[in-house]
Amino acid sequence: GAVVSQHPSWVICKSGTSVKIECRSLDFQATTMFWYRQFPKQSLMLMATSNEGSKATYEQGVEKDKFLINHASLTLSTLTVTSAHPEDSSFYICSALVPRDSLGQPQHFGDGTRLSIL
């Protein structure tokens, strides 16, 4: 089945650091990927839709200059949290649209990245 790999799975860094998270589709081409954020005991919230070769579409309230998304190839999207602060600490998950998925899954998820900013 379609596999989405996300890296790193856990990041701890100092306030002010920029952190890059990678999301790869391993055995299929993903023209559309999504980035979500989940705070403890809350739902996954869509941050942005990443389209290969074009600018990402950000959801209302998400700062595009703080959360830089690059989708330069059909198998890789990256999310960079620039100048991260403690309030950016969260669980970040990417997903990819899989066309004609036989199980009916709307999207396939990466393993997630737990980001902790000290």
Place this chain on the structure above:
Amino acid sequence: RKEVEQDPGPFNVPEGATVAFNCTYSNSASQSFFWYRQDCRKEPKLLMSVYSSGNEDGRFTAQLNRASQYISLLIRDSKLSDSATYLCVVVKDYKLSFGAGTTVTVRA
């Protein structure tokens, strides 16, 4: 109003019990519906799709009521391994909207 609302629980049930819970959604134009399972600090994993006719997958039964805009999940003969947070997911135009999850804890 949130797009998808769920009773957060927790539902604490003994092994072998039946547990059921619902979620409601606000967008009547929503196109497809799913239950996902999320274990602590992990990504969500698809449990099952939800149809108006109702569908079963082993011990799990899901039901969609479009008129009332709610979705239900029933777990029969609960196992310890069923302990998790269950996320209600509503889809429109490839966009997923998640509920905050219902936590189920099955005890021995």
